[in-house]
Amino acid sequence: MxxxxxxxxxxxxRQQQHASQCIAVVNIVLTLAIPLAIGLRAQIKTDPxxxxxxxxxxxxxxxxxxxxxxxxxxxKALGILDGFASSVxxxxxxxxxxxxxxxxxxxxxHVPPVGENYRLLRLGGSPAAYAMVVNFGLxxxxxxxxYSNATGRYALAARIDRFVEKDFFDSDIELxxxxxxxxxxxxxxxxTDDLATGMFSAWRFDGRRAAPLWSSDLLQQSSYEAGRxxxxxxxxxxxxxxxxxxxxxxxxxxxxxxxxxxxxxxxxDLGAVKATPK
Numbered sequence: 001m002x003x004x005x006x007x008x009x010x011x012x013x014r015q016q017q018h019a020s021q022c023i024a025v026v027n028i029v030l031t032l033a034i035p036l037a038i039g040l041r042a043q044i045k046t047d048p049x050x051x052x053x054x055x056x057x058x059x060x061x062x063x064x065x066x067x068x069x070x071x072x073x074x075x076k077a078l079g080i081l082d083g084f085a086s087s088v089x090x091x092x093x094x095x096x097x098x099x100x101x102x103x104x105x106x107x108x109x110h111v112p113p114v115g116e117n118y119r120l121l122r123l124g125g126s127p128a129a130y131a132m133v134v135n136f137g138l139x140x141x142x143x144x145x146x147y148s149n150a151t152g153r154y155a156l157a158a159r160i161d162r163f164v165e166k167d168f169f170d171s172d173i174e175l176x177x178x179x180x181x182x183x184x185x186x187x188x189x190x191x192t193d194d195l196a197t198g199m200f201s202a203w204r205f206d207g208r209r210a211a212p213l214w215s216s217d218l219l220q221q222s223s224y225e226a227g228r229x230x231x232x233x234x235x236x237x238x239x240x241x242x243x244x245x246x247x248x249x250x251x252x253x254x255x256x257x258x259x260x261x262x263x264x265x266x267x268x269d270l271g272a273v274k275a276t277p278k
Contacts, residue, residue: 142172214255
């Protein structure tokens with residue numbers, strides 16, 4: 001036997017075995033790595049935070065550009081917030097709203113977030129209802145979502161937006177609870193110009209829907225305060241047409257929920273006041 005050829009054959013055999021082992025290892029690595037890579041790409045693609053920021057930016061841009069607004073896109077973005085709210089409201093009793101609102105501050109899609117904010121707050125009632133106030137940014141739409149615990153867990157129960165309330169003024173809204181016994185609240189909209197011109201509306205959540213109780217006209221030089229005795233609304237009731245910044249009469253009204261009705265309980269004449277830019 002030729003030992004040279006024998007050793008050469010053994011060498012080739014060992015090389016073939018080594019190559020086979022390498023191929024097997026590579027196959028195992030690829031088998032594990034490919035699904036992991038696909039999963040990571042899918043996770044990034046479907047990350048609700050990334051998706052929400054993209055939708056919020058689109059909603060704001062569409063309105064600023066005068067494009068047709070999509071209820072489906074808005075509901076998709078709001079659905080992400082609904083999931084967050086349900087998680088927060090079901091995590092503890094009472095829920096940590098301060099922590100939740102700090103987390104939602106990280107959802108803003110604009111830097112700086114001019115006019116963009118998301119806030120969860122407690123309404124009245126027992127068990128308490130909660131509201132999410134949503135402002136999609138400068139010029140963008142706004143909405144209110146209400147969550148109740150009618151089925152043993154908190155879930156979306158009512159909504160206030162331009163698609164369900166055609167006359168809803170959805171510009172830079174704020175929400176002020178005005179009763180601890182009932183889920184009654186006031187929505188303030190606008191108030192972004194130098195004369196603090198805004199619109200005010202009172203609502204009650206009846207367990208199924210948010211029912212409008214009252215709405216003001218656009219009020220110039222407006223301000224408000226919620227106290228134990230009711231909701232105080234101050235505004236210019238008589239303006240100088242030639243000099244809009246000059247108010248000929250300031251008025252303060254007191255509103256209160258009385259026998260399930262929103263009533264003006266009193267009016268005070270404050271006299272003439274010159275507007276001070278904000």
